[in-house]
Amino acid sequence: xxxxxxxxxxxxxxxxxxxxxxxxxxxxxxxxxxxxxxxxxxxxxxxxxxxxxxxxxxxxxxxxxxxxxxxxxxxxxxxxxxxxxxxxxxxxxxxxxxxxxxxxxxxxxxxxxxxxxxxxxxxxxxxxxxxxxxxxxxxxxxxxxxx
Amino acid sequence: xxxxxxxxxxxxxxxxxxxxxxxxxxxxxxxxxxxxxxxxxxxxxxxxxxxxxxxxxxxxxxxxxxxxxxxxxxxxxxxxxxxxxxxxxxxxxxxxxxxxxxxxxxxxxxxxxx
Numbered sequence: 001x002x003x004x005x006x007x008x009x010x011x012x013x014x015x016x017x018x019x020x021x022x023x024x025x026x027x028x029x030x031x032x033x034x035x036x037x038x039x040x041x042x043x044x045x046x047x048x049x050x051x052x053x054x055x056x057x058x059x060x061x062x063x064x065x066x067x068x069x070x071x072x073x074x075x076x077x078x079x080x081x082x083x084x085x086x087x088x089x090x091x092x093x094x095x096x097x098x099x100x101x102x103x104x105x106x107x108x109x110x111x112x113x114x115x116x117x118x119x120x121x122x123x124x125x126x127x128x129x130x131x132x133x134x135x136x137x138x139x140x141x142x143x144x145x146x147x
Numbered sequence: 148x149x150x151x152x153x154x155x156x157x158x159x160x161x162x163x164x165x166x167x168x169x170x171x172x173x174x175x176x177x178x179x180x181x182x183x184x185x186x187x188x189x190x191x192x193x194x195x196x197x198x199x200x201x202x203x204x205x206x207x208x209x210x211x212x213x214x215x216x217x218x219x220x221x222x223x224x225x226x227x228x229x230x231x232x233x234x235x236x237x238x239x240x241x242x243x244x245x246x247x248x249x250x251x252x253x254x255x256x257x258x259x260x261x
Contacts, residue, residue: 022205026234029209039190039211046209047185107198107206110182119186 003070007035013056013063015082018106021057025050028067028076035069037142044120045074045140051113052078052136058103059083060133074140085128092118092126148172148256150214150237153193156251157241159216162228166237172213175256177249181206188212195248199223204231204238212236218245 009031011024029046037045049065056063060082068075085091092114099109118124123139151168154161161168173191178184179198188194190211196203199221207215214237217223222240223231231238241248 019201022202022209026205026208043190043209043211050205050209051185106200106202107179107181107184107196108202110180112182112186116182116186 003072005068005070007031007067007069009067011065011067013053013060013065013078013080015057015059015061015063015080017057021054022050024053024065028065031067032069032074037074038144040146041074041140041142041144044144045076045138048117048120048138048140049076049078051117052076052138054108055113055134055136056080056082058099058109063133069142072142074142076136076138076140078136078138079133080135081133084130084132084134085126086130088126088128148252150193150239152255153214153216153252154239156255157216157239157243157248159239159241162217162223162238162240163232163236166214166232166235168214168237170213175249175252176212177245184210195245197221197245199227201227201230203227204234204236207231207236208234214239216241216248218243218248 025046028049032042060080063080066077094115095111097109097111103109121138122141125137128134150170172193176188176192177195184206188210191213193214194212195216217240220242
């Protein structure tokens with residue numbers, strides 16, 4: 001059975017646009033807060049969105065983020081056109097990163113992003129095609145509680 | 148312990164005027180790596196950092212920190228301070244090094260707050 005959609009919004013993410021990086025995630029946070037979701041759930045979803053947004057900005061040419069909310073689930077899909085990921089298992093490993101020195105200078109690219117998304121979601125799927133792009137699908141249950 | 152206590156301990160300057168400093172914070176996290184802040188910092192703590200770009204403020208908003216302490220005499224530019232102010236994230240600037248700032252706070256922070 002499909003659940004009634006409470007909310008859906010699409011955001012554009014521009015590769016290399018560090019000035020506005022994080023703004024989409026902050027907007028998502030405000031939207032989820034307004035929907036009355038618990039601070040724990042809002043935090044998990046917005047941190048996952050931020051990590052995915054940063055990845056698209058750091059590595060891809062362009063991308064889009066789609067947020068949809070049903071009574072039971074928050075779903076965030078980030079699709080980008082970009083170089084893709086050659087070895088997903090390696091990319092998932094904490095500390096592994098292909099970030100440039102500029103990204104690291106800003107405090108990013110420590111190789112924590114994908115594993116942090118995994119930690120903050122109830123379901124996480126990643127697909128990538130080298131030379132084409134990457135698609136992240138994240139799901140967070142709205143009734144999640146702090147362990 | 149409140150942000151006001153931290154400001155006094157570190158002889159800090161409040162860069163976001165009007166911010167309430169009488170907030171009890173839950174812990175301290177010291178890092179220049181926003182990746183680590185996102186992965187490991189608990190909400191309600193204070194963030195000590197040498198980073199002064201807008202990402203610090205955005206990271207702080209997402210993690211819901213009680214306040215940011217910028218160390219080593221660094222200064223975020225007016226735009227970054229403005230974004231913090233608008234979003235009620237206090238920023239305190241101190242001349243202390245990271246080590247000095249941490250050790251001053253650590254000396255008076257109750258056990259368990261670290």
